[in-house]
């Protein structure tokens with residue numbers, strides 16, 4: 001607009017010519033925010049009402065578009081409004097497509113929107129690639145985790161097996177293979193420890209027993225080693241059933257057994273020894289053709305805590321107690337066998 | 352009617368694989384329109400305007416249903432997939448450019464837009480919406496997909512000088528179902 005022309009809104013009513021008024025009206029309509037009224041003098045100009053309607057609608061719709069409102073329905077004829085409607089339709093469809101993408105549908109593609117179509121479609125392709133990449137990495141990670149879990153499981157199984165085999169070898173090293181009883185070295189080690197404990201218990205007591213199968217050499221020579229072994233197993237099994245878990249029972253030598261009974265005074269030890277003797281004598285003989293039962297002789301030595309010198313080591317006390325029990329066993333043999341004999345113990349008070 | 356002569360089946364579309372080796376499968380839009388608008392003319396003279404509109408709508412529903420069953424394959428897994436498939440098909444067959452402007456899957460209310468529509472794009476301003484067959488066509492597809500009857504109304508049309516066809520779709524009311 002040129003500067004010497006009158007300002008449209010101020011001079012709208014006073015412009016002399018109808019054409020000027022129309023021009024002034026259109027300028028106001030297109031420049032100002034508010035919509036002017038169509039001047040009454042030009043209302044009758046053919047087509048002007050229609051133009052005014054189209055322009056007012058366009059202006060209103062463009063305003064709403066400018067504030068992001070694309071949902072407004074509008075009616076106005078002709079191509080200019082149609083362009084806006086197409087744009088509106090495209091944008092609303094694009095919004096719908098974006099929602100679908102947000103839901104994870106990456107099949108959406110935009111058409112007929114020029115650079116926006118290209119950019120949108122590139123973005124979706126890139127999203128699809130990233131998603132595929134993440135999914136692939138996730139699958140790899142899942143597989144790795146699974147592999148790792150399997151490895152750990154395998155390792156754990158191996159460790160368990162190793163521990164079991166170690167325990168087996170340890171037990172084998174501690175035990176006599178024929179009877180499954182503790183061997184002599186384990187007996188010494190653990191009974192000596194018990195003696196150490198006993199030193200600290202003034203009113204404590206324990207018993208040591210030496211046991212020998214009567215006439216075993218004869219039996220072996222008569223019936224053979226296999227039956228001899230059966231006899232040893234029968235004797236050890238019978239004794240094991242009588243003893244407590246806390247007692248230390250060992251195969252001391254060929255047909256000799258040693259027992260340590262913790263927390264047992266001499267009277268109780270003697271009674272137990274007697275029960276052992278009677279139980280073994282009541283068992284059937286593994287040699288079927290031998291009518292006589294297998295018998296054992298037992299030497300018992302009692303030890304009281306108060307009789308022990310705190311300075312004497314446990315293993316030394318044990319050796320002496322075993323020697324006393326062995327001497328008692330020898331006496332039992334001499335007195336006719338199948339007998340319990342109580343030792344004159346260096347560690348016991350008056351019997 | 353005891354014996355039907357023209358009951359529609361997809362077979363009537365014919366074997367397209369080798370039917371026109373030289374001319375191909377497309378034909379000019381004016382031929383289609385010539386036929387459609389002459390049909391309208393004759394039917395209107397014989398049955399009245401309201402009746403011819405009802406006939407075109409109903410024919411559209413029938414076509415939409417058969418189109419969904421025979422051309423929209425495999426059956427889309429969800430509504431969004433249906434829209435994507437329809438967009439592709441409508442573009443590929445030259446029916447128009449389909450856009451969905453709004454969808455409410457709870458109420459099944461949709462606003463669809465078709466630009467460059469086969470029936471009306473380029474027609475003179477007539478002051479009324481003309482794409483009645485398209486209304487039926489969309490209603491037939493949506494009905495076949497959802498398993499319940501749909502009502503589709505064209506709210507903007509080239510012929511009302513909007514240059515784009517816009518359709519509002521919703522499930523039929525009980526009253527509409529009964530008639």
Ligand SMILES: [Zn+2]
Nearest residue numbers: 471482508516
């Ligand atoms: Zn239309």
